Amino acid sequence: MAGGTGSVGDLLREWRHHRQLSQLDLALQAEVSARHVSLVETGKSRPSAEMVLRLASALDVPLRHRNRLLLAAGFAPRYQERDLEAPDMSSVREALVTILRAHEPYPAVVMDRRWNVLMTNAGVELLQDGVDADLLHPRANLVRLSLDPRGLAPRIGNIADVRNMFRARLSRQLAEDADPEITDLYDTYVAPHVDGSAAAPAGGEVVGAMTLQTPEQEVRLFSTVTTFCTPQDITLQEIAVELFYPADGRTAQVLASGAGGREMAGTLPGGGVAGP
Known part of the structure; x- marks a missing residue:
């Protein structure tokens, strides 16, 4: 469209x-x-x-x-597009911080429609470890972070599955709005690698999981996406909260141990992570 x-x-x-x-x-x-x-x-x-x-x-x-x-049709627009850091969005920010903190020690991110990371929790340190600093500043983008060779891609064991997941999600977006930034993400990180090689999930699995190699061991994560119900603001409608969960008991133990002995971090606008 x-x-x-x-x-x-x-x-x-x-x-x-x-x-x-x-x-x-x-x-x-x-x-x-x-x-x-x-x-x-x-x-x-x-x-x-x-x-x-x-x-x-x-x-x-x-x-x-x-x-x-x-x-x-000749009428004025009805819906505003406000910055998430605007004063009248404070209740939204507080709600997002509550969601992110409650999800710790598991990773969670708040993104805009172009996959730019707006807020994170402390669990995202797992997804930032070893990533080229250029991919994190001035603002991280979850597609680049996941699929760029300088990002997580070399550490993702099932990179074809993950790329096909992004292919499906970006394709749905582009079917409604040929946004140039989303098009660039698709053309750069998805289109050159479309080969249909992703394997079907194992018979005993109920969700497709991403396998990620950490400095300690491999972890397996799946995610859910949460959006606001009946928004009346463009920014609010286009915000998505992606929550990552352990796909097995060993991963849950690894994520929990990563939080041991320290207070979990808070969250900051702009994708930043506040220290303990």
């Missing part, structure tokens, strides 16, 4: 096709008539701002693109 060009009808039709919905499907979800959807898409009816947002909601259009739809 290129977005940002064409009439509001053209853009809505693109989103409808992307969601693989008929005009009747969209009409039923938006609780309007199929005829009205047709008139809007063909430009024979000028929708109100409320109608644009109703159709966008039914199509699950991201807030950033809802603003573009409103602009195409």
Whole structure:
């Protein structure tokens, strides 16, 4: 989805096709008539701002693109994009810090839509060990950190599996927004290595795990991604919290022992880790 060009009808039709919905499907979800959807898409009816947002909601259009739809229809944008460090985002930051600290000693990161690391917890030290300093400043990027030869890639035992995981996630993003920075990440770290060589998970596994060699021994991690429910701010909608968990008991022991004898670190905006 290129977005940002064409009439509001053209853009809505693109989103409808992307969601693989008929005009009747969209009409039923938006609780309007199929005829009205047709008139809007063909430009024979000028929708109100409320109608644009109703159709966008039914199509699950991201807030950033809802603003573009409103602009195409001749209306002002409705959704702000605030810096995470802005004063009115303090409650969000506090919630994120709580999540990150509660997850220690396991690694956790807060990322923006371009995979730039905004906040971390102390467990991320495991993912930073031995990484080239250039990949950590001015801001780490989880794709680069994982797949760059100067990052974790040489230490990841199942690098093909991990790369294919990033391939799937980046492809989904690019299907909705051909963002140049995400495109660059895909073209640099994924496209040259697409070979379909990733093996299927072992029969006894319930999730795919990343195997990572640490200075002590190999650990196995899987992750979950958490987002905010019903956000009304673009920044907030595009924030993701990735929480890493031990995939076996030995890894859990290694991560727990890494925290032994010291107070776990807090978190800082900008991907920094506060010392104990």
